[in-house]
Amino acid sequence: MLKTYKYRLYPNKEQSQKLHQTCFLCSLVYNQFLEERRDAWEIGKRSLTTYEQINSLPYKKEEDNQLKEVFSQVLQDVGCRVDKTFKAFFRRVKTSEKPGYPRFKPARRYDSFTYPQAGFAFNDNKLVLSKIGEVKIKLHRPLDGEVKTLTIHRQNGKWYACFSVEVEIKKLPTINKACGIDVGLEKFATLSTGETFENPRKLRKAEKKLKKHQRQLSKKKKGSTRRKKAVWKLARCHEKVANQRRDTHHKVARKLINQYDTIAVEDLQIKNMVKNHHLAKSIGDAGWGNFVLILTSKAESAGRKVIKVNPKGTSQICSECGTEVKKKLSQRWHNCPTCKLSIDRDINAAINILKRAI
Ligand SMILES: [Zn+2]
Known part of the structure; x- marks a missing residue:
């Protein structure tokens, strides 16, 4: 490959x-x-x-x-x-x-x-x-x-x-372990096992700076030297954020590949067909797409499997009994009235994603 x-x-x-x-x-x-x-x-x-x-x-x-x-x-x-x-x-x-x-x-x-x-x-x-x-x-x-x-x-x-x-494919030994991953807004990712990956503080800081630069740029007069300088600063900042994000993606992907044979993720192509009006969420999804690319490439060179599943309703359906439990994006907990399962909403989603893959 x-x-x-x-x-x-x-x-x-x-x-x-x-x-x-x-x-x-x-x-x-x-x-x-x-x-x-x-x-x-x-x-x-x-x-x-x-x-x-x-x-x-x-x-x-x-x-x-x-x-x-x-x-x-x-x-x-x-x-x-x-x-x-x-x-x-x-x-x-x-x-x-x-x-x-x-x-x-x-x-x-x-x-x-x-x-x-x-x-x-x-x-x-x-x-x-x-x-x-x-x-x-x-x-x-x-x-x-x-x-x-x-x-x-x-x-x-x-x-x-x-x-x-x-590069040659160097197969890692089989360990018969699978996991599902859900991507979140606050956390970078949550696994079906309950393990979570946070966005590193360095990245969050850089993202804040990026927003600041964006605001400053919008105040500058078109065609002015100051605006040109601001554009330049913003581009540099974008690059920094992208580098840090890529770095996080590589680290998380490496960890996952070492720990699991099969990794289930949401298929973003299907997801994007459903209109997403939540801006922050759609930005997160863009980053997620890059992560899946890195993960897939690492999996390929290690003889591991990445399975993409239809993401429809993974956060709303109960991973234990299949009841639909509607909740808003702000509701962080999944409480099932049917089987009484009480669990973090992201973990519930990650389990659903895994279930669809196997
Ligand atoms: Zn249930």
């Missing part, structure tokens, strides 16, 4: 300029490729292949000398990216979703480029990038497995290296 490892890069001034320039040149080629495909279709009534487009690159380099500053495979990958967006477009047309024709990307929003096979290597704590140089990298955790591709990302003024790595 494929796994992504992300590391921070610390380019010097000259390298940073080259990185920006590479993104810029890739965006030019991207938009050219897109235009060619559109023209080929509208004027020539035919479609261009990735192969044809990639083969046109040497001529493009003759016309525009700047393109020689970019490693050839990186430019070739731009052709593959355009192809992907077109394939996705045709798939949407087929399934009669809203198709949304592939759009041009402004250079400022073109934030990454990929080395699909070669052109990069390690030299101590430096990452050697072809046509860029030896860039300082912080390997905060070891890079295991066979590296397939390397994508360089720009995010809020920082640079990152994302390695896509083929």
